[in-house]
Amino acid sequence: MPDTWDAGAWDAEGLTVGRVSARLGVTVRALHHWDEIGLARPSLRTSAGYRLYTAGDLDRVHRVVVYRELGLGLDRIQAILDDPDADVPGALRAQRAQVDERIERLQRLGAGLDRMIEAHERGPLLTGEQQTAIFGPGWNPDWPAQARRRYGDTPQWLQFAERAAARDPGEWQAVADAVTEFERSLADAMDAGVTPGTPEANHLVERHRELFASYFPLTRQMQVCLGRRFEADPAFAAHYDGIRPGLATWFRHAVDASARAHDIDPDTATWQ
Incomplete structure (x- = not known):
């Protein structure tokens, strides 16, 4: 002034x-x-x-x-x-009310930016205890930090952080429950002798892509790469095979068969 x-x-x-x-x-x-x-x-x-x-x-x-x-x-x-x-005082009071509203909006915006920054830096905005309670005793609270160090400069990590910033513990619990239910469906299908490439198996592959959108959008080629990793990575393989022995390999075959039905060669698929 x-x-x-x-x-x-x-x-x-x-x-x-x-x-x-x-x-x-x-x-x-x-x-x-x-x-x-x-x-x-x-x-x-x-x-x-x-x-x-x-x-x-x-x-x-x-x-x-x-x-x-x-x-x-x-x-x-x-x-x-x-x-x-x-009425000058009245006009100034009205202006003061508008300023207060803008301040409140800016404070909410600031809080949202803080959450977004924190999510970009560490993933889910959950304490270690909350992560264990939601994702189960086999979950390692250090995994998000490890993932950020490995993937923090990728578009997928940025998309994941944006979703993580807007999600509270209850919403994360819903995601974890959906994953558990899906993995149970995979095991039931394998137990029932469902063959990769059949409509039932392809439906499960599509459910996996839809479910994975809770983290970031997953293309079919990216899904093929994940299927390979689920089978080859000891931690992932142990998780799936702990549900049902051989489940990691069965699911990879199901993903590969679905990919071929969409004119994607699993042997040459890349993360894109």
């Missing part, structure tokens, strides 16, 4: 637009605009037609600047300045 101008230093012949701009910190363009709309017009002109502001003009410009700094629109400012009966 500009300092109060010194009326005692007034030039009796008036001030030019440039001098008013420098004195009050207002752009010449703004002063011209206010003149055009009748908000703050200079009262005098030189013989050459240049605008000159009187002391009264400068006082009005100063009030415009003050009210604008408080966030009032130009129409509202003009109504206040031109109406001697204007």
Whole structure:
């Protein structure tokens, strides 16, 4: 907000637009605009037609600047300045209420940004105890940090972080329950002798892609790469084979068969 101008230093012949701009910190363009709309017009002109502001003009410009700094629109400012009966305190209270609303919105935005930053840095916004309670005793709370170190610069990690930032413990529990139910369905299908490539097996492959969207979108080629890893990685293989011996290999075959049905060669599929 500009300092109060010194009326005692007034030039009796008036001030030019440039001098008013420098004195009050207002752009010449703004002063011209206010003149055009009748908000703050200079009262005098030189013989050459240049605008000159009187002391009264400068006082009005100063009030415009003050009210604008408080966030009032130009129409509202003009109504206040031109109406001697204007309820100025009421207008300022209304503006204060709007400022309070903006502050509240910005605080919510700040909290959301904090969650997003934290999710990008560490994944699920859960304590170690919460992770174990939700994902089971076999879960290692260090896994998200390990995943970030390995995949933190990939688009999939960014997508995962965006979902993680918006998810509370109850929502994570729902995801974990859905995964458990799905893995039970895989085991039941293998026990029932379902053959990879059949409609029932393909349906399970599609369910896996839909379920994985809780973390990030999974293309069919990416799913093939995951199927390979589920079988080859000791930790993943132990998890699936702990549900049913041979489940990791059965599921990889099911994913590969589904991929072939969509003209994807599992032997050449890449993470894309």
